[in-house]
Every structure is written in C-alpha cells, then in structure tokens.
Amino acid sequence: MKLFESETVELKQVYTSDLKKEIVAFANTNGGTIYIGVDDSGEIVGLDNADFVMQQISNSLRDSIRPDISMFINIELMREDSKFFIKLTVSQGTKKPYYLSDKGLKPTGVYVRSGTTSAPASEDAIRMMIKMTDGDSFEANRSLTQELTFNTLNEEFKRRGLEFTEVQMKNLGILSSDNIYTNMGLLVSDQCKHSIKFAIFQGTDKLVFKDRKELGGSLFAQLTDAYKTIDFYNGTKATFHDLLRTDERDYPEDAVREALLNAIVHRDYSFSGSTFINLYSDRLEIISLGGLVSGLSLEAAMLGASQTRNEKLAALFYRMKLIEAYGTGISKILSCYKGLPVRPEFENVEGAFKVVLPNIHAQALRAEEEKYLPILRLFEGQKEIARSDVEEALGSGMTHAINMLKEMQERGLIIKVGNGRLTRYEVKRKDSNI
Template sequence: MDIYESESIELKEVYTPEVKKEVVAFANKNGGTIYIGIKDNGKITGLENPDFVMQQISNAVRDSIRPDVSMFTNIELVMKESKSIIKIIIQQGTKKPYYLTEKGLKPSGVYVRSGTTSAPASEEAIRMMIKMTDGESFENNRSLFQDLTFESLNREMELRQLECSQVQMKNLGILTEDDIFTNLGLLVSDQCKHSIKFAVFQGTDKLVFKDRKELTGSIFDQLTDAFKTVNFYNSTKATFHELLRSDERDYPEDAVREALLNAIVHREYAFSGSTIINLYSDRLEIISLGGLVSGMSLEAAMLGASQPRNEKLASLFYRMKLIEAYGTGISKMMSCYKALHVQPKFENVEGAFRVILPNIHAQEVNIVEEKYLPILKLFEAQKEITRNDVEETLGVGTTQAVNVIKEMLNKDLIKKVGSGRLTRYVLK
C-alpha cells in the first residue's frame, strides 16, 4: 500500500525536532498521522535504531508541547517492506490551542495543518481556539501572553498578609491546572495590556485641554495611580461656621474610590480599548467598556442587584478587601452626596457604562470659568499668550487686561514666563 502526504498524513525520512511542530498542527486541527522512515515521495527507507527514536519522540511530545498532548498521541513501531518505521497517530486535542513550550502561546509556537504543510496560526485563529475551548468568559481564557511577572500583585498580597504561592494562584484562577496563565493572570500581572486614559479639561467641555496621562501596569497599579491623579486635582474648599473650619473636597473621596473600583472590576476586558477618566471643571466622568451584563438593567443595579462580569476578579478584590460586598458601589456613591444639591448620574448604553460625579462646588467654578474662557481658548491654537492677546480678545485697554491677568495668575489658571518685553503666559 503506497503512502503519500496529505492534509492528514506527514512523511519524514528521519526524526528531526521539527516533528513537534507537526504534532501540534495535527492536534490543533482534525488529527493526523506522521510516518518516520518514509521519504516525501513515499519510498520506505526505514530506521536503524527505532527504539531510540521512539524514546526521543515520546520525550519531545511530553516535554515540549503544552498543554499535555500525550493522551492524544500514540507512537507505534511497524514493519513495512521488512523495514522498521515509526507511526505517530495524533488525535484532535480537546484543549486547543496546543503550542511549542519554547515559543509560547503565539503564532510562532501555534501551528495548524493546512494542506500538506503545517503553518503558524494567526492571533485571531488562536483567540478563536481559546474561546471555543475555554468558553466565553474572558478572565478564564488562557492568555496569549505567558511571559508574565507579578511584582505588583505580590506587593499587594503581602500588604494584606495573603499567600501568593503557585497553588494559591491556581485557586484564584490566575493559573490553570496545566500551569498556563489565564487572562485574569494577565490583568493582575505587571504586563497588563489594558490601560486607563486620564484627561483634564478647562471648563465644562473638551474645547480647552489641560493635561493627559495614560496609566499602565498591573490593574492594582492603575487603580492606585488613578486615585492619586484624581486626588491631585481634587481641590479642597474651606468653610467656616463661626470659629469652626470645615474642609470639603470637590469630589468625595469615597465616591471617587467606588467609581474607580467599579470601572476596573466590572468592565469588559474582551474589548481592547482603555477605561476613560475625564475631569471637567464641574464633573468627573469615568467610562468603562462593556456596560452592564446582559439581563441586568440600570434600575436593578441602582437597587443594589449585582451580577459580576468578572467573577474571579471580583472575588480577588473582595479577598483583598478592596471591595466590601457585591452590589454596593452605586449606593455608596449616592450616599456620599446625600443631602447635597448635586447628585451622581449613571448611564448605561450598549458597550459602555458612565459614572458622572458632580463637583460639589461646581456653581462657583463655572462662574470663574465663564469669565476667563475666551482667554483660555487662546491656548488651543498657541502655547503662549501675551498681554496684547488678552487686550485684543477681550476688547479692553492695558490696565483692565493687566488686572485680568493678575486674577488668572492668583487663581493658578496661568503661569508667567520671562520678564519685561519678553513676558509670556502659559497654562498652569
């Protein structure tokens, strides 16, 4: 019986390490058979030391391919034309994608059978295999990135006197039983691919831009950095009742904390976009991707109903005492504004959820912004302005322009650079 190469048959005259690639390709597709000791043209050459070659193949399959594909692989010694050849039968695996350990879970390590060759799989094909095997839950899926470190996670766990051993990482869902990092592992790793984009605007719209940052790293680092950044811009206003002084922040710190936690724990990480934080003079907006989970209405969420999208991530945050209980975030934000003249708003649309925390002192801020807005808008087209620019923009004389500039300097809206005839003003 003649044997020829096909989509399900691969012929090798001698054993080479490349056989591992063929095993991976067959396991990732519909299975197949590899013959060693037969030329590409079907001529049987045989093997001089088949027992040794069988041991090499067995070791390579066991040690060089992940997840373990041994149970789907059968290695046989057969005789054809009085010559010894090796027949490797590979069944379609149930834990796709299989990959070469040394290359990792990426196109250079994942192969699929295509015609008579084994070709690298695309990233999209790898994602589809992962989703078909692991299910729809993003956090449970195996991560495409396996070279991960966990300095931030270890630091956070140590602060709370919690264990972060390999066994514990498996219990938390960071590692699979096959020692493969999940997407939850990717999120809490130092190499997390998602980010938070923070922007500050002068006024109540996006016309005048003041500052921008992108917060990266582990989601624990992102949470800490986001809170610190908002806190930096969260001004304090002092009020006096007779001799008693009371300090009040523009945004209640507990409300900011809950809004940030909600955005990180409940967003849809299958979307590659960033979580957005926009700070205006009258409000703080936090937009997370994904919206509420299917079947959960905004009204139900307002009542305290909860259905975590990322159950293991929420469980980890609960274990680390970052969240106290499920479904309490919105009510906590509301309680921070209790008896105040402004209230938080929550908006849910397909693909996104927005939390709007109003500035408690917004009315006072808006009056200030409106007065100086024509001058502030000059910075959209130029980095620096002069006194003459102010005179022309407001249609006033030198004295009035100087007074307005002094007011803006005192309110830390602008900063003076240079002196004399070279005096310029830039955004603070």
C-alpha cells in the same frame, strides 16, 4: 507499502526537532499520521536507531508541547522488508490550541494543518480555538501571553499578610489546572494589556486641554495610580460654621474610590479599548467598556441589584478587602452626595457605562471660569498669548488686562514666560509625574 502525503499524512525520512510542529498542527486540526523513516516519494528507507528515536519523540512530547498532548498520541514501531520505521498517530486534541512551550500562545508557537503543510495559526484563529475549548468566560480562557510576572500583586498580598503561592494562583483562577495562565492572570499581571486613559481639561468642555496620561500595568497598579492622580487634582475648599473650620474636597473621596472600583472590576475586558477618566472643572467622568451585564437594567442597579461580569476578579478584590459587598457601589456613591445640591449621574448604553461625579464647589468655580473664559479661549489656537491679545479679547485697556493676567497667575490658571516686551503667558500644566 506505498505512502503519500496529504492533509492527514506527513512523511519524514529522519527525525528532527521540527517534528513537534507537525504534531501540534495535527492536534489542532483534524488529527493525522506521521511516518518517520519514509522519504518524500513514499518509499520506506528505514531507521538505524528506531528505539532511540521513539524515546526522543516521547521526551519531546513531554517537554515541548503544552497542554499535555500525550494522551492523544500513539507511537508504533513498524517493520517492512527488514526495515524499521515509526508510525506516530495524532488524534485531534480536546484542549486546543496546543502550542510549542518555548514559543507560547502566538502564531510562532501554534500550528494548524493546511493541505500537506503545517502553517502558523493567525491570532484570530488562536482566539477562536481558545473560546471553543474554554467557553465564553473571558476570565477562564487561556491568555495569549504566557510570559507573565506578578510583582505588584505579590506586594499587595504581602501588605495584607497573605501568601501568594502557586496553589493560591490556581484557587484564584490565575493559573489553570494544567499550569497555563488565564486571562484572569493577565489582568492582574504586570503585563496587563488594558489601560486607563486620563485627561484633564481647563473648563467644562474639551476645548482647553491641560494634561493627559496613560496608566498601565496590573489592575491593582492602575487602581492605585488612578486614585493618586485624581487625588492630586481634587481640590480642597475650607468652609466655616461659626469658628469651626471644615475642609471639603471637590469630589468626595469615597465616591471616587467606589466609582474607580466599579469601573475596573465590572468592565468587559473582551473589549481591547481603555477605561477613560475625564476631569473637567465641574465634573469627573469615568467611562468603562461593556455596560451593565445583559438583562440587568440601570434602574435595577440603582436599587442595589448586582450581576458580576468578572466573578474571579470581583472575588479577588473582595478577598483583598477593596470591595465589601456586591451591588453596593452605586448606593455608596449616592450617599456621598446626600444633602448636597448636586447629584451623581449614571448612564448605561450598549457597550459602555458612565459615572459622572459633580464637583461640589462647581458653582463658585463656574462663576470664576466665566470671568476668565474669554482669555482661556485664546489658548485654543495657540500655545502662548501676549498681553495685547488679552486687551483685544476683552476690549479693555492695558491696566485691566494686566490685573486679569495677574489674578489668573495667582489662581494657578496660567504661568508667565519671559520678561519685558517678550513676556508671554501659557496655560499652567500640573506635573504629571505622580
């Protein structure tokens, strides 16, 4: 009996722990046969401890490869000319990609057969195998990252008096039936790879930049941090009706909450980009990736029609009582502005959805901004300005320039740096460590 290595045949003179790489490669490709006790030339050299080696192989399959591959493996003890060797037949698996459990779903853990060698699979190849096996549902697909923790989610469950157990994780779609974390699990884990990018601008455009931050972690942490950040910048204006004082926020809190929830629950996470929040003096913009689900028009969504893209994520947010009913987000946002002179705007384009919440007090702010705009524009090309720069920009004398700078300091638009002839002014940036 003479054997030769090929794309479907591998020869091993002795058993080593590297054998599991060959098994994974065959299971991920077209299957194959591994002979142990046969040298590279194809000669049968035999094994002194064949029974023990068979036991080692069985243990390795059970402990080192995920998902369970045992049903696709057949191990036979062969004999020729009083020499014992092992024939290990690997069928192509139905739950690809198979991977080394200590390496995870990444190139160092996933192998494919290439010619007569077993090579690491690329990340694109791994994603393609996952999609072919698990289907098109992003949430249900296996996560490429398996080293996940759920500290934030566990705390959210505790706050609501709920248990966070392995059974719950499987019911929620965080963990698959064969104990592998899904993309749903990745989204609510502390290692979530998506983020929210927050930018604050001085005026009504992007010319004068004030601050920015990136919010990461579990989607629940991102939701909390994003709301706190907006709340920090969400000004309050007091109005009087007779002797009754009413405090009114620039942006209705319920509208902010609904817009954030919609952006997080309904975005398309198969896109790797971030959700964007841009805060201007007259509006708050929230831009999420993916747009409306195919077949659902903006007009239909405005009427309350709903088609959930991330059903498991929406179900979890519903269970946590963060959303009350599907399809009510837009109507709730609109109702927050009922009777006001400004209205929210919604824009749906291919690949993105934008919600614009207008500042209720924008008209008064705009008049103030126009007054100070010539001075604010000085900061477009430089970090600091001097009083003489203001005099030149306004075409005024020293007294008027001093008064304008003083007013801007009192309104928190700029800060004074230094004294005397070294006095300079900078745009005031609010503390971003919230």
